[in-house]
Amino acid sequence: MASHNETAGDGPGYPFDETATARAVIDGDGVLVEWSEGARRLLGHASADVVGRPAADLLAPDAEFVRPSSADNRWSGGLALLHRDGRTLDVWLLAHRRRPELGDRSDWLVVSALESEDRRAPDDPLNTALLEQSPCATAVYDERLRLHRINAVMADEVSLPQERIRGLRVPEIGGRPQSAELEKHLLRVLLSGRREDVETYGRAGSDDRAQAWLARIAPIRDAEGKVRGVCMTAHDLTKQYQARQRLQLVNEASIRIGTTLDVTRTAQELADVCVPALADFVSVDLMDPLDHGGEPYSGPLSAPVSLRRAAHRSVNAGNPEAVVKLGQVDVYPASSPQADSLLAGRPIVATDPATTLSEWLAWDPVRGERVREYGIHTTMSVPVRARGATLGVAVFTRFRRPEPFTSDDVLLAEEVTARAAVCIDNARRFSRERETAIALQRSLLPRTLPRTAAVEAASRYLPAARAGVGGDWFDVIPLSGMRVAMVVGDVVGHGVQASATMGRLRTAVRTLADIDLAPDELLTHLDDLVVRLSEEAGGEGTTGEVGATCLYAVYDPVTRRCVLARAGHPPPMMLPPDGPPREIDVSPGPPLGLGGLPFESTELTLREGTVLALYTDGLIESRERDLDDSHRLLRQALARAGGSLDETCHDILQSLLPPTGASDDVALLLARTKGLPTSQVATWDIPADPSLVAPIRKQVVRQLDTWQLTEAAFTTELVVSELVTNAIRYGERPIRLRLIHDDTTLIVEVSDSSHTAPHLRRAKIFDEGGRGLLLVAQLTQRWGSRHTTEGKTIWAELTLGEE
Template sequence: MTGPEASTDTEAVTDGDTTASVADAATATVDARGIVSGWSAGARALLGYRRSEIVGRPAARLLAVSAPLPDHVAQALRTLDERGRWKGTVTLRHRDGIPLDVPLLAHPRTARDGAREWLLVSRPEGSALDPAHDELDAELLEQSFAQSPCAEGIYDTELRLRHASEGVERVMGVAEKDIRGLRLSEFAPGPVADDIERHMRLAVETGEAQQLELPTRMEGHARELVWSLSIAPMRAADGRVRGVIVAAHDRTRQYVARQRLLLVNEASTRIGTTLDVGRTAQELADVSVPLLADFVTVDLLPAVTDGGEPPPGPLSGEVTLRRVACGSVLEGCPELVIPLGETAVYPRSTPPAKSLSSGKALLERVTEPGTMSWASQDPDRAATIRAFGFHSTMAVPLRARGTTLGVATFSRHRRPDPFEQDDLLLAEEITARAAVCVDNARRYTREREIALALQRSLLPAALPEHVAVEAAFRYLPTDTGAGVGGDWFDVIPLSGSRVALVVGDVVGHGVRASATMGRLRTAVRTLADVDLPPDELLTHLDDLVTHLSAEAAGGRGAGAEGESGGEIDGEISGDVGATCLYAVYDPVSRRCSVARAGHPEPAVVSPDGGVEFLDVPAGPPLGLGGLPFESVEVELAEGSLLALYTNGLIESRERAPDETLAALRTALARPAAPLEDICDTVLGSLLPAHPADDVALLLARTRALGTSQVVTWELACDPAIVAEARRNVSEQLALWGLEEAVFTTELVVSELVTNAIRYAEAPIQLRLIHDGSLICEVSDGSNTAPHLRRARVSDEGGRGLLLVAQLTQSWGTRQGAAGKTIWAEQTLPVEIG
């Protein structure tokens, strides 16, 4: 840096630096152009130039050699910036013309105007300080040890103390004369002293310095101190080790600060590992003990743990809190007064209530008057405070996003040092982190409960009793952070005593997936009422999912964020997709028709225990559109077991797919066992403790209707056959003991058979099914379906189906491969007695 101009020479460095304290120290500055910009009195004494004769002139004129410069000097100038400092000897020319070899130190630096410059410093060899300073130097050398800011002790090779600094006297609380000649283990006995002496012995024996950091409690100090020790051997002129010096530096503040930083870092990784409110609160307690407190409790507002919404803002007066977590340095948390899960009322004078009222963290010393106030309101708590010796406490409110969730209380009763303001700041830091995690868990729990409630309302609470199958199910929502999925199942009664078995899985999780699942389940039930074959039903369902995806895409394009597009209910709207398996079982023919859309294959367990997976063409997942679905029809023995499930059951990170399917085979190979037991066995064998996805499982054991329950007649296409049909039906009902149903059944048969003969084609077939109700079916070769209408007064016909609809419980039409079937079902009277 360039110094101010001056007209006279002084002993000060003229570039504005501090005054030179040594007369023979020569300093000068040179700017980036090689021009001298500063000149000291020591420089004038060395080379004889006055300031006015050299400042502003090239520094090269000071060199005793003419250009080109000596190689070592030129190289030093070129590389000065890179090396940071240069040291060497340069031959300079005195003002009288005499060359001088000058030892030189050159330092690059930045001037006040931002330019680069060099500070040159020289103290010629052979110069010495004022002899008058020698006595002062000796005194300073002696006092430097005695008054060293660190605690220093000199020990001989037998580790006996020879000299001690004033720092040792301050730390140990004894004078040097009282401990001189003693070993450390003799005037400060204990494990710490033994450890230090072990390192001192190593320094004496190996001649190598030792480093040691250790915490210790010392008499006269309230808190634990952390010392950093440097142990170095002391050598004689001949190199022999004559003793050892021990220098101890108090690093307590640095150690505590480092521990606090480590605690904050640990809190950021250990708190909030799950989306469980209680677990998150416990993680806060676990992190805080023992690094910060001896005993920690976490109490939350009951609304937080009950899934409700806590009141906004700070609380006032008495506060009711629920204990959700605790941690202690003592095993089993014996200090705990309020058991986990229980609620308690905190009076307004207690630290938790005061903290929640002010909305700020609170630090208090535990005093006897304060304990007495506890005793009048909560004797058990006061007794615990006295029994364990609580002496310092902090209460920190858990607040996140402007909402008060609860309070964390930190206490000390084993560590003698009380909490400090820095401890309160640390408690606030980790509690704030925990509060956000607790709030996230609370929000997730609330949303998950909403999704679960929605899904439970959309899934069947119980399966209907059906003549075709005996069924059981299991549904397990995932308990991971992904949220509730869109798995569903159903058992749908169909005409002709048939039954439809359905299992599906909507892509995604959360409320949106549950709502979509409900729409698809409703659609499947509606399509099932039309009696569509499985492949055709999936085709119609695929169209519906395609339309739903188009609606979602249109909403994202047209709506604003928070309405139709963007984030909705904590979920990102996306394409709708699903998989589905639809099976129809006929107990009369014992045939089962199955089709699937990207869904896992069903398993069939034969009555003898054999397990196979039906080879059903996979078909694309619903929503891709334009691709066909295929049905497979198989005949099942009575008592066979059908197992339908979602992919959450068989997708495993621990097992290979083949191993998972083998485990499923083993779990299902108990066809005679109760279905509920088989469900439990399957889930227990295949699922981990915390499934990663929702799981739906539907088991159905097939039944068959024999000749005693089903009668069929082939009819000619002749109106005269109607009377014969009525007669056959009457006789069969008499055999079944259903004489009360004869009149109605004859009317139904007359109408359906007459319509078939008049409007349809051969072949015509009449079938009666007795399965708890009475079903009358008439099949023909025509695909034209009749329509129910009201006849006018002048009409001669058109009242037949209206009559059938009024006389029976339900009626309908289903299409078949070679025509149609019109059916009507009657509810039979219940026999009493």
């Protein structure tokens, strides 16, 4: 059995009389297990007589008792109990579960006070000490809310003697805005008769140090219960308040610092968070990474130190305390707060400008004058370091707040600066990667679009404002027969890897376009490539996350036919010469990288002067609006298209993208179709008779004379002779010869129904053949073959106007 002292919860060695309280312990089964001497005084039963018996045996016959539920850990109330001599006593009891975690299995401690009445005289010191000797600042106000009495603690806090301020109101005593607000609470308690707790923060009396107080206000009632005044006790919560403020500042710093991946913006966020919560003026100076090859400096430092001002913030408008302008580089010598803290690698607090900073202020009279002008009395310099590298220094100063920096302030500044340092380092790393990715992206995208007889084109590429450079690309690829291919694609992801993948896909598209694959076949080959890239990007037994979308279109200015295919890419829009813009219905196709799924081509005829708009999803996808609104804005911008495609590109970007920049990469390609007049095309059906090659050459010469291209007649005759002869000898009927020309190029095409493509080879000395295509390759600008649905076409291009 536990001793009485341990049961009481007062701990061993309690030196005073315990018999003033009746105490018992009842176990979970309702059996008495402990019985104190005070309980014997109350009911007359000795411990040996009741311990081990049910507690219910002590209830009077007519007593009503409701057992507490398992959720109740405390019970109080009056009960009729049996005295040992048979009398019934009405006793007020208070009971607590000693181990609430055990629920109904817990013991109950039951107590009752035996000496609750005050038998002391009215002038007993305990009565008078209630106010005078209270450790809390206490004040009593009358029914007019004028001061009636305060104790010595309150007098010390307000720094005024009681006899001087008795009869004054709270605002008359305090003289601060918080005092008027406090009087409103006093009035509410006086009128309602209900207690109130009020937290205030300010300076009490003549003390310049701000303090936080919890004011507990209660009504004072007379014997009849009428409210005669109010009593207020004030509890100093300054330490708790400051701890909450520090925690709030750290939490705010975690939210407000690092919202972007911009170095100067992040530095400014550090300054903004700390003013005025921690300091009256904050400056952030960073080391210039260009001085260290673009990397943060991780070696030992020596004075003087060159730093660039990244941010500053003051409680005064315009930051008049700042000596250095934003973006300006300044040199900080030894003994300056910036250099000293960087060299020491820890925060340094200077609280006496006249001595601690005297050498530095003497070296820099401008700063010395600012210190004297604004009354700067304390400075704290905190190094900005992250991942073992020194990024710069943050300087905190106070002049409006009279109190110097404390050790808690130093820890707080270190915590906030450390968070900002990580964000600044992340921003620098992102900026370096972004610059690298942009340089790579620009080098992989076409610098200028080729001038072709098929289309007039203009383009735009914008990297994402925040997410970094991605893998969007566009291209215009001249094809044989005056045709042109237009492509727009988008690699999933951002950064250097996405840009590199984009470069590989763009090269693959140009290679596949060079062999004149149909759009659906080209996307099939490109899909296989993306699948292989995914396998290469994965680790052991895994597949990498490489994916892309693409739109590929081929336009023929002779037939004015356009063939398109897309792989999970947004469909293009078109603006006819005399109609409203509309979306082209192209079979969607799966994104690249899924593998094994088919792609379909869509073919349509375009009138000359039709504007095609090919773009990536970054142009139309936005958090501020849905896709239908984006498409509507795009159609409106296209409808305003005038003569210049460059102006239309600019108008489209201005209409669809926010001023702060796109959230994703944007690639836009506009192309206005041209048509080649029939007068610049000549076609002949060729009989499979070698003897007719000579008459065909003569017809070609006459056609060139009609076109006034006689300077190209000799070369063209040789090329036509070789290609037609090869088609008659090795091809299958029907055979067709076609000449096409514009201002700069003459194209010779020979088509037949055979699918066997010729190849260039070097003939040996005694070979009778094999020199035809070699001769064609030497006489023309370029040559090649392409497969068609009817067979193949061998073509050769001659540049006009050259000797």
